Every structure is written in structure tokens, then in C-alpha cells.
Amino acid sequence: MLNFGFVNQKNFSLLTDLYELTMAQIYFDKGINDVAVFEFFVRDTENRNYFLNAGLEQVLYYISNIRFEKEEIEYLRTTGKFSDEFLKYLKDFKFTGNLYAMEEGEIFFPYEPVVVVEAPLIQAQILETFIINTMQISILIATKALRCYSVAKDKLLVEFGLRRAHGTDAGMKAARNSFIGGFAGTSNVLAGKEFNIPIFGTMAHSFIMAHNSEKEAFLNFAFKYKENTIFLVDTYDTIQGVKNAVEVAKYLNLKTFKGIRLDSGDIITLSKEARKILDENGYKDATIFVSGSMNEYKIKEFLDNNAPIDGFGVGTELVVSSDLPYLDCAYKLVEYAKKPKIKLSPQKITLPAKKQVYRIIKEGIIQKDIITLFDEKLEEANPLLKPFIINGELVEKNYPSLNQIKEKSLNNFKTLPEELKDIYKKYEFLPEISKSLKDIMEKLKKEVS
Amino acid sequence: MLNFGFVNQKNFSLLTDLYELTMAQIYFDKGINDVAVFEFFVRDTENRNYFLNAGLEQVLYYISNIRFEKEEIEYLRTTGKFSDEFLKYLKDFKFTGNLYAMEEGEIFFPYEPVVVVEAPLIQAQILETFIINTMQISILIATKALRCYSVAKDKLLVEFGLRRAHGTDAGMKAARNSFIGGFAGTSNVLAGKEFNIPIFGTMAHSFIMAHNSEKEAFLNFAFKYKENTIFLVDTYDTIQGVKNAVEVAKYLNLKTFKGIRLDSGDIITLSKEARKILDENGYKDATIFVSGSMNEYKIKEFLDNNAPIDGFGVGTELVVSSDLPYLDCAYKLVEYAKKPKIKLSPQKITLPAKKQVYRIIKEGIIQKDIITLFDEKLEEANPLLKPFIINGELVEKNYPSLNQIKEKSLNNFKTLPEELKDIYKKYEFLPEISKSLKDIMEKLKKEVS
Numbered sequence: 001m002l003n004f005g006f007v008n009q010k011n012f013s014l015l016t017d018l019y020e021l022t023m024a025q026i027y028f029d030k031g032i033n034d035v036a037v038f039e040f041f042v043r044d045t046e047n048r049n050y051f052l053n054a055g056l057e058q059v060l061y062y063i064s065n066i067r068f069e070k071e072e073i074e075y076l077r078t079t080g081k082f083s084d085e086f087l088k089y090l091k092d093f094k095f096t097g098n099l100y101a102m103e104e105g106e107i108f109f110p111y112e113p114v115v116v117v118e119a120p121l122i123q124a125q126i127l128e129t130f131i132i133n134t135m136q137i138s139i140l141i142a143t144k145a146l147r148c149y150s151v152a153k154d155k156l157l158v159e160f161g162l163r164r165a166h167g168t169d170a171g172m173k174a175a176r177n178s179f180i181g182g183f184a185g186t187s188n189v190l191a192g193k194e195f196n197i198p199i200f201g202t203m204a205h206s207f208i209m210a211h212n213s214e215k216e217a218f219l220n221f222a223f224k225y226k227e228n229t230i231f232l233v234d235t236y237d238t239i240q241g242v243k244n245a246v247e248v249a250k251y252l253n254l255k256t257f258k259g260i261r262l263d264s265g266d267i268i269t270l271s272k273e274a275r276k277i278l279d280e281n282g283y284k285d286a287t288i289f290v291s292g293s294m295n296e297y298k299i300k301e302f303l304d305n306n307a308p309i310d311g312f313g314v315g316t317e318l319v320v321s322s323d324l325p326y327l328d329c330a331y332k333l334v335e336y337a338k339k340p341k342i343k344l345s346p347q348k349i350t351l352p353a354k355k356q357v358y359r360i361i362k363e364g365i366i367q368k369d370i371i372t373l374f375d376e377k378l379e380e381a382n383p384l385l386k387p388f389i390i391n392g393e394l395v396e397k398n399y400p401s402l403n404q405i406k407e408k409s410l411n412n413f414k415t416l417p418e419e420l421k422d423i424y425k426k427y428e429f430l431p432e433i434s435k436s437l438k439d440i441m442e443k444l445k446k447e448v449s
Numbered sequence: 450m451l452n453f454g455f456v457n458q459k460n461f462s463l464l465t466d467l468y469e470l471t472m473a474q475i476y477f478d479k480g481i482n483d484v485a486v487f488e489f490f491v492r493d494t495e496n497r498n499y500f501l502n503a504g505l506e507q508v509l510y511y512i513s514n515i516r517f518e519k520e521e522i523e524y525l526r527t528t529g530k531f532s533d534e535f536l537k538y539l540k541d542f543k544f545t546g547n548l549y550a551m552e553e554g555e556i557f558f559p560y561e562p563v564v565v566v567e568a569p570l571i572q573a574q575i576l577e578t579f580i581i582n583t584m585q586i587s588i589l590i591a592t593k594a595l596r597c598y599s600v601a602k603d604k605l606l607v608e609f610g611l612r613r614a615h616g617t618d619a620g621m622k623a624a625r626n627s628f629i630g631g632f633a634g635t636s637n638v639l640a641g642k643e644f645n646i647p648i649f650g651t652m653a654h655s656f657i658m659a660h661n662s663e664k665e666a667f668l669n670f671a672f673k674y675k676e677n678t679i680f681l682v683d684t685y686d687t688i689q690g691v692k693n694a695v696e697v698a699k700y701l702n703l704k705t706f707k708g709i710r711l712d713s714g715d716i717i718t719l720s721k722e723a724r725k726i727l728d729e730n731g732y733k734d735a736t737i738f739v740s741g742s743m744n745e746y747k748i749k750e751f752l753d754n755n756a757p758i759d760g761f762g763v764g765t766e767l768v769v770s771s772d773l774p775y776l777d778c779a780y781k782l783v784e785y786a787k788k789p790k791i792k793l794s795p796q797k798i799t800l801p802a803k804k805q806v807y808r809i810i811k812e813g814i815i816q817k818d819i820i821t822l823f824d825e826k827l828e829e830a831n832p833l834l835k836p837f838i839i840n841g842e843l844v845e846k847n848y849p850s851l852n853q854i855k856e857k858s859l860n861n862f863k864t865l866p867e868e869l870k871d872i873y874k875k876y877e878f879l880p881e882i883s884k885s886l887k888d889i890m891e892k893l894k895k896e897v898s
Contacts, residue, residue, distance in 0.1 A: 002510040002848055005625065005643045006457055007617040014639035015617055017609070018650030021638065026669050032659060061451040075642040081674075121659055128653075132612035133620055140615075160466070163581035164775050166589075168456040168464055169616035171582055176454065189470065190463035193524040194454045201467030204577075206782035209790045210481060210570055220475050225530075235792060316775050325774040326613050326765050333655035341658045343684060399451055 007169065013068045013093075014075070016129040021076070024122045028086045034337035035097075036121040037354040038128065040135055043328040044110035049420040049427050052146045052409055053106045053114055054177040055138025057399055060388060062130050063095050095123055099389040102357070104400070105180060105408030106384060107416060109369055112357045112431050113334075114139075116374075116385055121336065128331045136329055137170060138177045140321040144296070145181025146413060148314055150421050151300040152182075156311030158200045159186040160291055161319030174319035180405050182413075187313070195402055200313075202230040202261045202289070214241060218248040222257065230258045230289055233274070238265055242274045246281045259287035259310065267298075268307045275308040287311060295322070296423050342444040352444055353437065357384040366415050369431035376436055456618065462517045462542075463524070465578040470525070473571045477535045483786035484546070485570040486803040487577065489584055492777040493559035498869040498876050501595045501858055502555045502563055503626040504587025506848055509837060511579050512544050544572055548838035551806070553849070554629060554857030555833060556865060558818055561806045561880050563588075565823075565834055570785065577780045585778055586619060587626045589770040593745070594630025595862060597763055599870050600749040601631075605760030607649045608635040609740055610768030623768035629854050631862075636762070644851055649762075651679040651710045651738070663690060667697040671706065679707045679738055682723070687714055691723045695730045708736035708759065716747075717756045724757040736760060744771070745872050791893040801893055802886065806833040815864050818880035825885055 007015055027033055042051055068076075068090040076082050076090070097119020108114055115131060117124045148157055159178040165171040175191030185198030192199035203221055211217035214236060222229040231248075233241025242260055249257050260278070262270055271288050278286045290302070291313035299312055316322065332350045333341050340353035354374040358381035360367040370378060374385075387395050400408075419427050433441075456464055476482055491500055517525075517539040525531050525539070546568020557563055564580060566573045597606055608627040614620035624640030634647030641648035652670055660666035663685060671678040680697075682690025691709055698706050709727070711719055720737050727735045739751070740762030748761055765771065781799045782790050789802035803823040807830035809816045819827060823834075836844050849857075868876050882890075 001846070002506055002513065002843075003643065004458070004507055004510045005618075005621045005640070007621060007639065008455055008457060009453070011639055011642075012617065014642055015611070015620060016638055017611060017636040018638050018641075018648045019636065019652055019656075022650050022674065023652055023656045023670075026656075026673055027659070029673060030669050032669075036655075036659065038655070057451055058453055061453045064451060072642070076638075079641075079648065125653075125655065128655075129612045133614060133617065136613060137615040137619075162464070162466060163578045164585060165582060166586040166615035166769070167618035167622050168461065168582065169454075169618040170586075171464060172454045172456060173616050187466040187468065189465055189467050189525075190456065190460055191454070192467075192528075193460075193463055193521070194452065199467045199528065201471050203468055203472055204574075205792050206485075206487070206574065206577075207468075207472045207475075209782050209792060210476070210485065210785050220479050220481075221472075224475055224478060225471065320615070320769075320774040322774050325769040325771050333658050336659050343654050343658060394451075397450075 009065055010069050011072055012062060012130065013066050014072050015133070016126065020126050020128055022081055024126055025082055025086050027122045027125070028089055029083070033120045033122050035118060036124045036333060037335035038117045038124050038331050039113040039334050039355065040115040040131055040331045041111055041113050041329065042139070044428065044430070045324060045328060046426055047324055048143060049422065049429060050107050050109060050143070050416060051139055052142040052181055053102045053108055053139060054104050054142035054180050055135045055173070056101050056104045056115070056388070058134045058138070059115065059131055060099070060394065060399070062134065063099065063127060063389060064394060066093070066095065068093050094392065095119065095389070096392040097123055097389070098387065098391065100385040100387050102384045103386065103408065105405040105412060107412045108384070109429050109431055111351060112369060112371060113355050113385065116354065118354065132329060132331050136327050137173050140324065140327060141174050141177040141319065142181040142409070144318050144321045145178035145183055146409065147296040147423050148299055148312070148318065149182030149410070150413065151296050151303065151423060152312060155303070155309065157183040158311065158313050159183050159188070159318060160313035161315035162188045164316040165319040170319065176402065178318060179402055180409055182406065182410055197402060203232045205232065205235045208232065208235040215244045215248060218244055219251070222248055222252055222254065226252070227254055227256055228258050230261050232261045232263060234262055234264050238262065238270050239273055239277070242277045246277060246283060249283065250281070256283060256285040259289050261289045261291060263292040267302055268305045271302070271307040271309050289313065291315065293317065300423065340440050340444060342441065351433070351437065351441070353440055355437065357431065358382065359384055361415055364415060365417055370434055371431045371437060372434040373436050376434055458514050459518050460521055461511065461579065462515050463521050464582070465575065469575050469577055471530055473575055474531055474535050476571045476574070477538055478532070482569045482571050484567060485573045485782060486784035487566045487573050487780050488562040488783050488804065489564040489580055489780045490560055490562050490778065491588070493877065493879070494773060494777060495875055496772055497592060498871065498878060499556050499558060499865060500588055501591040501630055502551045502557055502588060503553050503591035503629050504584045505550050505553045505564070505837070507583045507587070508564065508580055509548070509843065509848070511583065512548060512576060512838060513843060515542070515544065517542050543841065544568065544838070545841040546572055546838070547836065547840065549834040549836050551833045552835065552857065554854040554861060556861045557833070558878055558880055560800060561818060561820060562804050562834060565803065567803065581778060581780050585776050586622050589773065589776060590623050590626040590768065591630040591858070593767050593770045594627035594632050595858065596745040596872050597748055597767065598631030599862065600745050600752065600872060601761060604752070604758065606632040607760065607762050608632050608637070608767060609762035610764035611637045613765040614768040619768065625851065627767060628851055629858055631855065631859055646851060652681045654681065654684045657681065657684040664693045664697060667693055668700070671697055671701055671703065675701070676703060676705055677707050679710050681710045681712065683711055683713050687711065687719050688722055688726070691726045695726060695732060698732065699730070705732060705734040708738050710738045710740060712741040716751055717754045720751070720756040720758050738762065740764065742766065749872065789889050789893060791890065800882070800886065800890070802889055804886065806880065807831065808833055810864055813864060814866055819883055820880045820886060821883040822885050825883060
């Protein structure tokens with residue numbers, strides 16, 4: 001029998017680290033189950049000046065739907081690590097706490113709480129692994145996508161990375177979160193269906209090679225897809241490929257066609273030559289689409305060199321976030337039974353207490369963020385953490401569409417101070433800490449040491 | 450309404466790039482559907498001397514079960530890109546071809562075909578994206594795991610990376626394929642259930658912080674888990690943490706306990722001091738387990754410095770394969786209608802024709818691999834590509850267990866030439882090309898140019 005190992009709504013309660021459940025067993029035994037506050041945040045990193053929040057919808061879905069089903073409970077029983085009473089508790093498990101978070105499409109900075117979970121300790125603890133698993137990859141991709149958008153300006157960006165994503169779910173999250181980050185769509189058909197986002201495609205080298213000639217391949221494709229055709233021109237000789245595309249378009253009497261795709265070679269030179277050939281033959285509306293190891297640096301380089309490129313297919317380096325394949329992020333206990341908590345492990349100090357983040361915007365530009373105690377009020381500033389789940393219930397039944405989230409992302413992008421948009425240079429933009437929060441930190445450090 | 454975007458057996462037919470389906474539409478229209486041969490292979494890379502094959506079971510599962518269900522067909526219809534006749538063809542789609550592959554747990558080298566699909570062109574084409582999506586991440590993780598195993602020797606290795614894996618499926622594949630690569634198990638409970646592999650866990654810093662003191666936290670945990678307890682000792686002061694663990698174990702009259710976990714600080718010094726404290730207090734069997742940004746380089750450094758470490762929890766860097774987050778891999782058309790095919794795009798030349806790989810082993814050590822035409826026979830050499838699907842049917846109903854695959858991996862690891870096991874230095878070990886294959890390549894290059 002073959003085994004795939006699908007993750008689904010029925011079994012995702014077990015997609016967690018064992019210690020979440022063994023710790024929960026102890027909390028259950030000892031009645032240690034007062035209200036705890038955990039915060040998900042990201043530490044500073046060398047090659048990102050900002051992050052784009054994404055992935056919250058999947059976190060809310062998980063928290064709203066997590067149940068321990070019979071088969072999963074029976075598996076836990078076989079491990080011999082859990083008491084019957086605790087397994088019965090899991091059978092009835094349901095999240096009853098609160099979740100505050102920044103909206104998807106919000107820009108955020110290091111050390112700011114992005115998701116805040118406030119619930120009886122056992123509940124808040126059990127969610128840890130899944131929340132990090134969801135948020136990290138979503139933020140990585142949304143942020144990388146927004147960096148591409150920041151240099152591509154009005155050019156078309158399409159996510160092409162499904163094959164190089166880390167498995168099936170990563171492929172879905174790549175499509176969803178690059179869309180949020182400013183992409184027009186994806187090549188991933190299932191993402192198109194499930195997330196209702198535009199899908200794009202051209203043709204592969206194998207398509208050319210399966211025909212007797214490039215010209216024949218172009219003819220067959222354009223005969224069916226007409227003006228919607230994008231010809232892949234680099235299988236044998238790129239410039240000849242462009243000429244073949246033009247010849248086929250003329251033969252079929254196409255007034256225009258979608259364009260050509262360059263996937264290798266000296267893109268700046270080739271795109272200029274291709275543009276000339278297309279224009280000279282009356283195909284001024286045919287676009288030039290570029291793919292192959294694309295990233296924000298190449299997009300910028302090509303456009304800075306006036307390469308007449310209309311769109312980019314960005315794959316591998318986007319979907320694995322190749323220059324930053326993981327975030328230094330955490331989900332930390334900051335308060336238990338109303339008492340603020342601090343961790344002092346070397347290089348891993350956390351900000352204690354349930355917190356809020358305020359943003360001060362002047363003339364449309366972010367001036368600074370201030371991390372405060374949750375109940376502090378700041379005049380003339382907007383709180384970024386909003387309630388999404390209160391007492392286990394979703395505050396809003398309707399979640400924003402991905403189009404709405406994307407609009408928010410791109411509007412928020414405009415509020416970034418100009419130097420932070422630099423894709424090469426690191427500018428540290430850290431939130432301020434309010435005086436009340438600082439006082440608590442100092443007090444706790446003294447108590448612990 | 451919240452949307453997760455799960456991938457499952459019903460919808461995974463659409464987890465593909467749009468162009469696979471639009472090209473298929475043309476092939477269908479034009480009757481271009483002779484037998485094609487596609488090969489999945491990996492190009493050379495700077496920081497790997499060998500690769501460990503993994504992921505085949507999921508590929509076989511996909512190919513055996515891919516169907517286009519009604520809802521998926523209806524979605525395709527809404528795109529306006531497909532004819533009714535073609536959609537009817539998809540409705541009845543079933544793989545009827547052959548698949549040859551190296552077994553999971555086989556060691557392989559750059560440019561060697563690892564999976565060979567031989568089927569009517571439309572079928573073979575449609576599988577492309579999913580095959581790469583599955584194989585790449587599985588190989589990345591299995592290979593990185595085997596590198597850890599190669600330096601950890603007899604130490605316990607546990608996969609701890611679920612939270613930093615790129616989504617849910619990546620978390621499952623991390624657990625499965627690191628097990629194949631020599632790990633003893635995972636912290637991922639669902640992977641334990643679905644793949645029947647051992648699960649491991651200790652306790653988190655939040656567990657300590659939720660108690661009034663570290664000692665109280667240790668006491669509560671050890672009271673329940675007794676000899677199975679691993680104390681996390683670095684929340685406040687590591688050495689004091691070790692002393693607290695010992696004190697609690699004595700208080701509970703534990704003859705021994707599983708051990709302590711170090712997650713930060715100067716591991717070499719701390720592990721030596723900790724070992725001394727444990728030994729002096731009669732806990733010689735208590736082990737020292739280390740975690741926190743582990744990778745093969747750190748494991749080697751610690752052990753080379755005689756750090757008395759018994760096991761490692763390897764997370765983030767393993768599960769995202771941080772020093773090689775993607776493979777330069779491809780699934781290329783090498784033969785169509787019995788004619789070998791070649792692609793000449795710059796830097797992306799492919800080996801044409803349906804091929805076999807032979808391995809010559811002497812005195813238990815790999816001497817060389819030779820890529821030949823599929824039907825060539827080589828004396829005294831073992832063919833690595835074996836039939837897994839013939840005429841759409843699985844050759845073997847029983848797939849090897851993960852334990853069997855791991856055993857194969859570790860036996861194959863012993864056949865590696867010693868210099869290839871170096872984790873720092875690149876040694877190129879490329880397969881030879883047989884004369885018959887070379888002749889065909891030269892002939893094709895002349896024809897195309």
C-alpha cells in the first residue's frame with residue numbers, strides 16, 4: 001500500500017510537536033491552566049528592511065476548526081504518554097480564547113507582536129507549532145513578492161514556482177501570498193481554483209521539442225489560442241525563435257498576440273533585439289515576458305538597463321525565499337495568570353507582557369512604531385493589533401478577499417519611508433518601547449537574576 | 450468564510466502549472482500523442498557531493514490516483530481555455546504508461562536520470578509539475594539528513610523542524626525523508642502517526658516560564674514522565690538548570706532519567722560541565738541532548754571537540770535545507786515517438802534518449818556510474834533504474850517500509866568513496882557517458898544546428 005501523508009482538517013490537530021501535548025498533559029494534571037498570552041514575532045535580519053504580514057486566514061481557519069478526532073486520539077493513546085482523562089479533555093477540545101493580530105497586508109518590523117493569543121494555557125500552548133508553520137512561510141513569500149513588486153513597478157509579475165516549492169502546501173501558499181504581495185497571478189491551477197486568483201501560462205521547451213520544428217509547434221499553439229499566445233522562443237536560437245513567432249502570427253493573420261517568453265541567455269540584449277523585430281513587423285502590442293532564475297535584483301537590473309520587458313515569471317527564488325529561506329521567528333509566552341513573563345536565554349531576550357503596537361503616520365509616511373502595554377492608549381496613533389477571535393468566536397464572519405488584502409498591501413507599501421524600500425541596503429527600523437513597558441522589563445530582569 | 454486551500458487526492462490533479470494543460474489541449478487537438486520519455490534529474494551543485502533519493506512513494510501515489518473530478522473539470526471549463534472534447538478526455542484520464550526509477554534510499558549523482566516516465570505524451574506532460582514538486586524537497590531533506598548522519602555517527606538525531614518547514618506538507622516530508630536519511634525520528638506527531646516513525650519531545654521554555662520556578666516546572670514534568678524526562682536547562686542559567694534537574698531527580702528517587710537539553714550558549718563548554726555534574730551525582734545514564742540552529746557543520750564541530758553530546762535535535766536548517774534551499778533539477782523530454790530529443794538552450798543541454806544508469810562497485814565501494822542507452826547491457830554492473838509502474842499498473846503492490854528504506858540508505862552510504870563524504874569540500878563525481886549515447890548526442894547536435 002502506498003502512503004501519501006496528506007494533512008487535512010481532520011488530522012491537522014496532530015500537526016504539532018510532541019512536547020506541546022506532553023506539556024499540556026502536565027498542565028492538565030496540575031491544573032496549571034490560567035490565562036496565558038503568547039506572541040508571534042520576527043527577529044531582525046540582515047536582508048529585509050520590512051515584512052509583509054500574511055497567513056492569518058489559515059491560522060484563523062486552523063483555530064476555528066481544530067478538533068481531536070477519534071482516530072487521532074487513539075494514536076495518542078498508543079504512545080503511552082497520555083492519561084485517559086487528558087485524552088478525554090482533548091476529545092472535547094475547542095479554542096475558547098482571544099486572538100489579536102495585525103491584518104494581512106500590514107507592514108511590520110522586527111520584534112513587533114504580529115499575532116497575540118490569549119487563552120487558557122493548554123489551548124494557547126497547543127497552537128504554537130501550527131501558527132509558526134503557517135505564518136513563517138506566508139510572511140517569507142509575501143515579503144519577497146513585495147520586494148519584487150517594489151522594483152517591477154507597473155510590470156506584470158506572475159508566480160511560476162510551484163514545482164520548486166517545498167511540497168504541495170508550500171505551492172499553494174506561494175501562489176496565495178505572492179498575490180498578496182503584488183503579483184498578478186500564478187501558474188498554479190489549483191491555487192487559481194481554491195483562492196480565486198488569475199492563472200497564467202505559456203508553453204514549455206518540451207512542447208517545441210515534441211514537434212518536428214519550432215515553427216510547427218508555434219503554429220499549432222497559436223492556431224488554438226490565437227491572440228492569447230505567448231511563444232517560448234529560446235529552445236534553439238532565441239532571435240530565430242522571435243522571427244518564427246512573427247512569421248506564424250502573420251501566417252495566421254493575427255492582428256496581435258500576447259507576446260514572447262525569454263527563458264535564458266543575455267536577457268537585456270535579447271529583449272532589445274526582440275522588441276525591434278516585433279515592432280518592425282507591426283506587433284507593437286506583443287509583450288516581452290522573461291523567466292528563468294528571476295528575483296528582485298535581476299528585475300531591477302534589467303529595468304535599470306532599459307530592457308523593454310513587460311512582465312516577469314518569478315519562480316524558484318520567490319517560492320523558497322532563497323536569500324532568506326527561514327525567519328528568526330518565535331511564539332513566546334509573555335504573560336501568565338496576569339503576570340508578565342521574560343526569558344533570559346543568551347541572545348534570545350523577549351519583550352514581556354501582553355502588548356499593542358501603535359504606528360505614527362505623518363503625511364502618508366510611517367514615522368515610527370511604538371510597542372506599548374496592551375491597554376496603553378496613544379493619542380494620534382493607530383493600533384495595529386485588532387481582535388479577530390474573542391471568546392473562541394470569530395469577530396467577523398466575512399474575511400477580506402485576496403484582492404482586498406493585496407490592495408491593502410500596496411497602499412501600506414506607499415507608507416514606507418523611502419530608504420526602507422532599498423532592496424540592497426539594510427536600514428534598521430526598530431519600534432520604540434514605551435516607558436511603561438521598559439519599566440516592567442527592568443523590574444522583571446531584577447527579579448529573575 | 451475562511452479558506453485554507455488544502456491539497457488532497459480529489460483536487461491534486463490541478464496542482465500543476467497551467468501550461469501543462471494548455472499544451473495537452475494542443476496535443477489532444479492535433480493528435481500529437483505518441484509515446485514520450487521524460488526524465489527527472491538534478492544538475493551539479495557546489496555544496497553537495499552526492500544526493501539521496503527520496504519521495505518516490507508519493508510520486509507513485511500521485512500517478513496511481515490522479516483523476517480529474519467533476520468540480521475540477523468545471524473549474525477548467527470556466528477558464529475558457531479548454532474544449533469540451535478535451536475536458537471529456539480529462540474526465541477519463543488515467544495513467545497507462547511506465548515509470549522506472551531509482552529506489553528510495555539510493556545514492557545518486559548529477560545528471561543521472563532518477564525517475565523516467567514513458568507514456569503517451571499528454572500523460573507524461575501533465576505529471577511534470579507534481580513530480581518535480583515532490584522529488585525536489587524530498588531529495589533535499591534526505592540528502593541534508595544523511596550529511597548530518599555522516600558526521601553524527603552513532604549519536605541520536607531527531608528532526609525538530611516542523612514549525613519552520615514551508616507549510617504543512619513540507620513538515621510531513623521533512624519528518625519522512627530525514628528518517629530515511631538516518632534520523633531516529635521526529636517531533637512531528639502527525640508524521641509519527643501517518644508514517645509510523647518514532648516521535649520525540651522534551652519541554653519548551655514556556656513550560657518553565659509558566660511555573661513559579663524552574664525547579665517546580667521540572668518537578669511537575671518528572672513526576673509524570675519519570676525516567677523518560679528530558680529537562681530543558683537553559684531558560685535562566687544553564688549550569689544551575691542542570692543542578693536543578695539533578696536535585697529534582699534525586700527528590701523523586703529516580704535511578705536515572707533520559708537527560709537534559711541544551712538549547713543555547715557555548716555548547717562545548719556547557720556540555721562538558723553538565724556531564725561532570727550528572728556523573729558526580731550518579732546519573733551516568735542521563736544523556737545530553739543539544740538543539741538550537743543545529744546543522745552538520747555544528748554537529749561535527751562539537752563532536753570533534755569531544756563535547757559529550759548524545760543526541761541532536763536538528764530543525765530549521767535541515768527542513769528548509771538552508772544552505773541549498775532548492776535543487777537545479779528538471780523533468781525533460783528526452784525521446785518522442787522513438788526519436789531521441791535534445792535541448793540546446795545555453796547552459797541547459799540535456800542528455801537525449803531513454804537511458805539507464807549502471808553502477809560499478811568493487812570491494813563495497815562505488816568505482817563509477819555509467820549512463821547508457823536504456824537497452825544497453827553492461828557486464829558486472831547493476832542497473833539502478835527499476836520498473837515501478839508498467840502499463841499503468843504498479844509492479845509491486847507492497848512498497849518498502851520507511852525502516853527498510855532507511856536501512857538501504859545507510860548501507861548505500863557505506864559504498865560512497867571516502868572523499869565524497871567530506872561535508873566541507875566539493876568533489877565532483879560525475880557519471881560516465883557510454884559511447885552509444887555519446888554518438889547519438891553528436892548526431893543530434895549536428896541535426897539541430
